[in-house]
Amino acid sequence: MSRKTVFVDSDILVVGGGMAGCGATYESRYWGRDLKIVCVEKANIERSGAVAQGLYAINCYMGMQWGENQPEDHVRYARNDLMGLVREDLGYDIARHVDSTVHKFEEWGLPMMRDPKTGRYQREGKWQIMIHGESYKPIVAEAARKAASEIHNRIMVTHLLMDSKRPNRVAGAVGFNVRTGDFYVFRAKAVIVAAGGASHLFKPRSVGEGMGRTWYAPWSSASAYALPILAGAKMTQMENRIVLTRFKDGYGPVGAYFLHLKTYTQNAYGQDYEAFWRDSIEKMVGDYVNHHPVPTCLRNHALLEEVKAGRGPIRMVTKEAFKDPHKETVGWENFLGMTIGQAIVWASQNIDPKETNPELTTSEPYVMGSHATCSGAWASGPEDYAPSEYQWGYNRMMTVEGLFGAGDAIGGTAHKFSSGSFAEGRIAAKAAVKYVNDMGQDRPAVSESEYAALREAVYQPLENYRVGRNEIVAGTVSPSFILPLHGLQRLEKIMDEYVGGISAHYTTNEPMLTRGLELLQMLKEDMDHIGAPDLHQLQRAWELHHRVLASECVAQHTLFRQETRWPGYYYRGDFPKLDDNDWHCFTLSQYDRENGRWKMEKAPVYHIVD
Amino acid sequence: MPTFVYMTNCDGCGYCVDICPSDIMHIDTTYRRAYNIEPNFCWECYSCVKACPQNAIDARGYADFAPLGHSVRALREEDKGTIAWRIRFRDGREKHFLSPIRTTPWGSIKGPAEYTTPTAAAMNSQELAHEPDALNVPALPTLDRNRLKKGVVA
Numbered sequence: 090m091s092r093k094t095v096f097v098d099s100d101i102l103v104v105g106g107g108m109a110g111c112g113a114t115y116e117s118r119y120w121g122r123d124l125k126i127v128c129v130e131k132a133n134i135e136r137s138g139a140v141a142q143g144l145y146a147i148n149c150y151m152g153m154q155w156g157e158n159q160p161e162d163h164v165r166y167a168r169n170d171l172m173g174l175v176r177e178d179l180g181y182d183i184a185r186h187v188d189s190t191v192h193k194f195e196e197w198g199l200p201m202m203r204d205p206k207t208g209r210y211q212r213e214g215k216w217q218i219m220i221h222g223e224s225y226k227p228i229v230a231e232a233a234r235k236a237a238s239e240i241h242n243r244i245m246v247t248h249l250l251m252d253s254k255r256p257n258r259v260a261g262a263v264g265f266n267v268r269t270g271d272f273y274v275f276r277a278k279a280v281i282v283a284a285g286g287a288s289h290l291f292k293p294r295s296v297g298e299g300m301g302r303t304w305y306a307p308w309s310s311a312s313a314y315a316l317p318i319l320a321g322a323k324m325t326q327m328e329n330r331i332v333l334t335r336f337k338d339g340y341g342p343v344g345a346y347f348l349h350l351k352t353y354t355q356n357a358y359g360q361d362y363e364a365f366w367r368d369s370i371e372k373m374v375g376d377y378v379n380h381h382p383v384p385t386c387l388r389n390h391a392l393l394e395e396v397k398a399g400r401g402p403i404r405m406v407t408k409e410a411f412k413d414p415h416k417e418t419v420g421w422e423n424f425l426g427m428t429i430g431q432a433i434v435w436a437s438q439n440i441d442p443k444e445t446n447p448e449l450t451t452s453e454p455y456v457m458g459s460h461a462t463c464s465g466a467w468a469s470g471p472e473d474y475a476p477s478e479y480q481w482g483y484n485r486m487m488t489v490e491g492l493f494g495a496g497d498a499i500g501g502t503a504h505k506f507s508s509g510s511f512a513e514g515r516i517a518a519k520a521a522v523k524y525v526n527d528m529g530q531d532r533p534a535v536s537e538s539e540y541a542a543l544r545e546a547v548y549q550p551l552e553n554y555r556v557g558r559n560e561i562v563a564g565t566v567s568p569s570f571i572l573p574l575h576g577l578q579r580l581e582k583i584m585d586e587y588v589g590g591i592s593a594h595y596t597t598n599e600p601m602l603t604r605g606l607e608l609l610q611m612l613k614e615d616m617d618h619i620g621a622p623d624l625h626q627l628q629r630a631w632e633l634h635h636r637v638l639a640s641e642c643v644a645q646h647t648l649f650r651q652e653t654r655w656p657g658y659y660y661r662g663d664f665p666k667l668d669d670n671d672w673h674c675f676t677l678s679q680y681d682r683e684n685g686r687w688k689m690e691k692a693p694v695y696h697i698v699d
Numbered sequence: 700m701p702t703f704v705y706m707t708n709c710d711g712c713g714y715c716v717d718i719c720p721s722d723i724m725h726i727d728t729t730y731r732r733a734y735n736i737e738p739n740f741c742w743e744c745y746s747c748v749k750a751c752p753q754n755a756i757d758a759r760g761y762a763d764f765a766p767l768g769h770s771v772r773a774l775r776e777e778d779k780g781t782i783a784w785r786i787r788f789r790d791g792r793e794k795h796f797l798s799p800i801r802t803t804p805w806g807s808i809k810g811p812a813e814y815t816t817p818t819a820a821a822m823n824s825q826e827l828a829h830e831p832d833a834l835n836v837p838a839l840p841t842l843d844r845n846r847l848k849k850g851v852v853a
Contacts, residue, residue: 297739
């Protein structure tokens, strides 16, 4: 093969140029003036990651300058929303740094809405502030470009590299250029994984063209999880998938509608169903339902029960609010700023919320770490106050030496959203600079045998296709290979049916999970036979590799936690109640890439505020 | 299909290919113009629509659930700092919106290395770049390690 191998050496390698990656790149340069900072992204950082499309709100802002909220308040909020289980040390750390992050965004040119009476940022709710964020990502990308030594767009990172001198120490990453096909070996002293969480692990409600209209971006391909998992990093709360209540089909966001426009939900007969289900929810989960706001998963649960009881569809009552022209404008611009597809759905179906109360639905599950859920890697906490069990090294370092993370990659820290992910990127980067400085001349070594073997593996799908294609006349059916889409659809079906997707009413149990894991194992074996006709499909093949490994991790965690902690996200039919006696803890997993086995354990939850 | 390209408007410049987060806008080798190679991985994010200098790209809602006859058009003008939207319903009704996209000139962000080099003391503190000034509060908040409690909250 004539593909070049390109070597890129750096002090700090940032994998993924979304919100967390741009934050990490910016901060690395601030503290590491003489360091070589490289950011690698599979798309183009100008429009990459979950914020590619823009946002109409920043969902994590304390407003400490006006005494609106303190970091402790945010910890309480995230803790209750996640049914008691968050890394409070990490969450507090993000909350205390997020305001300076948001203030920089405004200075850089992000248009913030302001309350005409108070002059403060316009609040949407207690934590959210409203923005005209169409260019949120281009603005943040500009800051990152000014900071990086090099930005490599269109390179799909497939694996991390490990130090050949010292066990459990990271040494870089490998990937391929989606345009040229060249193989890239990134050698680095520290690596910050700031890649994306996971859409398309579970079968989506729409399986034709509409499978693109997932709630989380279709390019969020679980690299945030697969990269650290393969490197042997411990993962946490991977069972904590999220299900979103959203406007039907377009998955348009409901936050501004509930909080700012004061719209509300009702069943098909105009009744308030959430109150109806409150007592039965209390029997399942106890006091968590009595907190304000009611946890996201429990509100999902009420909606699901109501639909199962035959009183759907659930609708958002918009007709009253939309009589106000200002509110109508906010309602539409909210979509145009971040979920244009919902505006298209309404235009196509003649739904004007002034005249029709639009339908809501619950999405397929997603696995990510920055919204109302907290899957990700187990990371070391801040030096000044984290408990000793949460501290084994530098802030945001995973259980692999020199491997840091931010955004979707770090577990236990729900509700960080865009601003918190950028702030966490900054936190990780400062720690990574410190790590590199402390390392001195001791650079990790990359063995040629390791990257040469990976190089062969990375391009294997092209070879599989080339050989297999010659066996058949034409078409997509071959006994020797399956295409990436074939593999993705099998994955989504397994996860949907056995691990608690939409068709199973988000319900699973031990026998289902055990069977699901058997089928996942066969899919893993078949991944050796993925065929890719071109470089674009080679990217899809590696995205699928990442999704399959993350899915296996999700299934293992779901099997391990013997309770139903988040009804409305998923249910263990064999353990239908929340169990604070045995499961008020984090679940941890560690993957052994030599034998493919998972080791599960519990880790304690510390509460830092009452 | 969700985005598609009008044959007569596209000049094959490749801006959409360069920007698409999903890597699905490619140049057709016969016509030398762009098209959406994988509509089922299109998020309708409009990155390509906004980037197209010829306004050659549009979206047709996902065939699974969007009836025909609608249109959502965007005109993003960096020099004006605005984005204009026109929504046309299947029944012909229209709605128009205009939003700012940026308050400062493009390219004007001050890079992190343009700030004074931080001191060793700052490096060893918990403060991030521009803190505590950029927090607009006197000091970065911290916690007392002794307040940590294990387990269930009473």
